Amino acid sequence: MRHLTPLLAVLLLAGPVRAADSDGADHAALPRYPGAEIANYRGASVDNIFLPTATVAAEARAAGQALSGNVTHIDYRITPAIGALGVARHYEGVLQSGGFRILFACAGIDRCGRDMGSLILNSGRVAPTGFADGIFRDGLRVIVAERGATKVLLHIVEGPDRTLVYEAVVDDTAVDTASS
Numbered sequence: 001m002r003h004l005t006p007l008l009a010v011l012l013l014a015g016p017v018r019a020a021d022s023d024g025a026d027h028a029a030l031p032r033y034p035g036a037e038i039a040n041y042r043g044a045s046v047d048n049i050f051l052p053t054a055t056v057a058a059e060a061r062a063a064g065q066a067l068s069g070n071v072t073h074i075d076y077r078i079t080p081a082i083g084a085l086g087v088a089r090h091y092e093g094v095l096q097s098g099g100f101r102i103l104f105a106c107a108g109i110d111r112c113g114r115d116m117g118s119l120i121l122n123s124g125r126v127a128p129t130g131f132a133d134g135i136f137r138d139g140l141r142v143i144v145a146e147r148g149a150t151k152v153l154l155h156i157v158e159g160p161d162r163t164l165v166y167e168a169v170v171d172d173t174a175v176d177t178a179s180s
Helices: 006-013 084-097 108-112 116-122
Strands: 037-052 064-078 101-107 140-147 150-158 163-175
Touching: 037 116, 037 140, 037 150, 037 163, 064 150, 084 101, 084 140, 084 150, 084 163, 101 108, 108 116, 108 140, 116 140, 116 150
Parallel strands: none
Antiparallel strands: 037 064, 064 163, 101 140, 140 150, 150 163
16 A cells, blocks of 8 residues: 555544544433443343342352343443443432332352353343443443333453443333243
């Protein structure tokens, strides 16, 4: 490549380009971490979801709540990576000030369980299959909270170049007796 067009040269010199939000918007009950961008979005639709409420050592035997309701899925990306602890504290503050009660929270594979990430991101029981970007490492944090008939799950993981936040908000929940 001996000759660059002027436009290509300007683009190369400008540095990395940040992607704009994918279509979608924050859930009204849970504003995003400042600087986070929506990578994937699925607006509220009636669906089933499983919310873990304890350490997940084995995906098939996970303790939690099988629910149905209007589920909103949002996959956020924060670039460059920042500490998962700060992101988790942001969301814990937002949840508590919004009247939510934390049902379960964990940090790291030892406390969350070796299969927590797989249950949330790969099983199809929590995030839709292939929906959320995943990094599987020890910088993992999970928060499950409720306010009345609204439930929230947050999966936060710090990677080498980005921090990822998968969020599921279930409104008008009911226990899904078919899959309990």
